[in-house]
Amino acid sequence: MSSNLLLDHKLSWWESEYLLKDVDYTILGSGIVGLSTAIELKQFSPKSKVLIIDKKTYPIGASTKNAGFACFGSVSEILDDIDSFGEDVCHKLIAMRWQGLNILKGRVSISEMDYQHRPGIEIFDEDDEDYYHARIPHINTHIEHVLNKKDCFNLRKGKYGKEIVNSLEGCLNPQMMMANLELQARKLGVVFLQGINVVGIEKNNCELETNVGVISFKNLIVCTNGFSERILGRIDVQPARNQVIVTSPIAGFSLDGCYHMHKGYVYFREVDSRLILGGGRHLAKETETTDVLENTEQIIQYLKDLAATKILEGKDFEVDKVWSGILGVGADKMPIVKKINENVMVAIRMGGMGVAIGSYIGRVAASIFLEEDNSDLQLFVRS
Numbered sequence: 001m002s003s004n005l006l007l008d009h010k011l012s013w014w015e016s017e018y019l020l021k022d023v024d025y026t027i028l029g030s031g032i033v034g035l036s037t038a039i040e041l042k043q044f045s046p047k048s049k050v051l052i053i054d055k056k057t058y059p060i061g062a063s064t065k066n067a068g069f070a071c072f073g074s075v076s077e078i079l080d081d082i083d084s085f086g087e088d089v090c091h092k093l094i095a096m097r098w099q100g101l102n103i104l105k106g107r108v109s110i111s112e113m114d115y116q117h118r119p120g121i122e123i124f125d126e127d128d129e130d131y132y133h134a135r136i137p138h139i140n141t142h143i144e145h146v147l148n149k150k151d152c153f154n155l156r157k158g159k160y161g162k163e164i165v166n167s168l169e170g171c172l173n174p175q176m177m178m179a180n181l182e183l184q185a186r187k188l189g190v191v192f193l194q195g196i197n198v199v200g201i202e203k204n205n206c207e208l209e210t211n212v213g214v215i216s217f218k219n220l221i222v223c224t225n226g227f228s229e230r231i232l233g234r235i236d237v238q239p240a241r242n243q244v245i246v247t248s249p250i251a252g253f254s255l256d257g258c259y260h261m262h263k264g265y266v267y268f269r270e271v272d273s274r275l276i277l278g279g280g281r282h283l284a285k286e287t288e289t290t291d292v293l294e295n296t297e298q299i300i301q302y303l304k305d306l307a308a309t310k311i312l313e314g315k316d317f318e319v320d321k322v323w324s325g326i327l328g329v330g331a332d333k334m335p336i337v338k339k340i341n342e343n344v345m346v347a348i349r350m351g352g353m354g355v356a357i358g359s360y361i362g363r364v365a366a367s368i369f370l371e372e373d374n375s376d377l378q379l380f381v382r383s
Contacts, residue, residue: 019193024048025369026208026217028198028231031063032354033347034223035181036362039107042188044370051191053198053208053215060293061225062354064178065325067244067267067278069258070115070170071356072097074122075132075139075153077264085333087142093333094146097353100360101170104177107184107359113177118269120169121257123160136164143168159255160310171258171269174355198231203344221365222346225328225354227291236330237349239291243299244278246271248320250312259311264352268311274320275311277303291326327352337364345369 011019025041027034030052038050058064073081073094081090105115124132136153143152154165186192200209201220208215224231226239255270266279280299281288287296300322307317330336333351340346347365350357366372 019051019191020215022049023051023191023218025050025219025221026215027052027221027223028054028208029059029061029223029225029227030054030182030192030194031059031061031223031225032178032181032358033225033350033361033365034221035178035185036103036107036359037221037223037347037365038185038190038362039181039188040363040366041370042185042190044366044372046188049191050189051193052185053193053196053210055195055197057194059178060326061227062242062325062327062350062352063358064174065244065323066174066242066355067269067276068171068174068271069120069267069269069355070101070172071353072101072120072166072169074120074166074260074264075135075164076122076124076262077260078139078142079132079135080263081333082142089332089334091142091146093353093357094143096335096360097356098147098168100357101355103359103363104355108177108180112180114173115170116172117170119257120166120260121158122164122166122260124261129162132164133162160259165257169258172355177355201231201344203341206343218343219369220344221369222344222348223362223365225348225350226326228328228346228348230291232346235336235346235348236332237328237336238289238330240281240327240329240352241288241290241292241294241324242278242281242327242352243288243295243303243322243324244276245300245303245307245319245322246277247275247307247317249273250275250315250317253312253315266306268307275307275317277307277311279303293324293326295322295324327354335361337361337368339368 025048027038034052038052041050133155140151140153144150152168156163156165197211198208206217228237250273253273258269260267265282268277280302284298328349329351330349336349337347347361
């Protein structure tokens with residue numbers, strides 16, 4: 001890898017040799033997809049040099065800024081996928097989530113990411129209850145068709161009335177997950193170059209335009225998800241900002257599952273007697289179609305009001321912290337994993353499912369670039 005970096009004069013010979021010399025694969029983005037791709041490349045091809053470039057010293061997308069759901073999916077979300085994209089795409093997404101979670105749990109132990117098998121629980125406004133409750137057998141048929149697992153969704157009388165319970169959901173600590181993925185990547189010899197803002201790609205010349213000059217590459221994999229449009233230009237990936245609040249500990253507060261409302265646009269769970277509550281972008285989709293990491297009064301107030309009136313049922317609470325994360329979505333919910341020329345590949349548009357599918361997408365991306373047999377990765381959806 002040759003370079004024309006403004007920071008070259010600050011690098012020692014040792015640093016230049018370690019960071020920039022003879023790089024075989026350059027990955028943009030150190031989120032779950034970028035790290036998973038790097039790990040897979042080193043496992044497939046241990047002698048290859050893999051470099052991850054990131055704008056910050058830590059991921060700023062959604063990998064560590066979510067609410068810690070495994071993201072298997074809910075009844076209303078799956079129904080919405082069927083209505084919007086068809087049964088075939090829906091089945092592939094179900095299989096992809098399941099395979100991705102299994103790869104992740106095989107790579108990072110349950111204790112290393114505080115993974116807990118907690119039910120997914122969906123609650124509805126009174127006007128919608130009967131419709132979605134009646135659709136449970138229909139969705140169970142789809143899950144059984146894809147995963148050969150019966151009665152995934154059931155109805156119960158719960159904390160918030162009649163609730164649909166998903167037995168395949170779970171939750172985790174996303175920071176612990178990402179820290180362990182980064183540790184694995186470093187142990188395998190993956191090199192990290194952080195604080196580099198890539199503003200464009202000269203695909204034909206194999207060059208990255210950055211805030212510190214030009215960096216050349218042999219092979220490039222773009223894993224920047226919701227920030228990809230800034231780098232790639234016209235591509236069907238739009239940023240979608242999700243905002244999250246977390247309360248201070250609330251005496252006597254506990255939840256036994258991972259809750260969803262409004263087709264997955266609202267979600268909440270309890271951690272250490274705190275309420276973590278996020279979403280609400282369906283209320284202001286145009287405003288929330290942005291990659292600016294800020295919070296807005298409208299969404300934060302909506303989340304606070306929902307916590308006060310619905311979730312905490314009048315309990316006193318204080319908001320301890322607010323934040324936002326950036327998803328990558330598009331007209332199609334299927335991820336984009338493909339070469340756009342001989343030396344450049346994209347693995348983007350996780351559709352809010354990054355925790356579930358990111359490990360799978362990383363394995364697929366690596367196998368395609370290395371031209372390895374990936375028949376074991378096919379989504380075996382029965383016809």
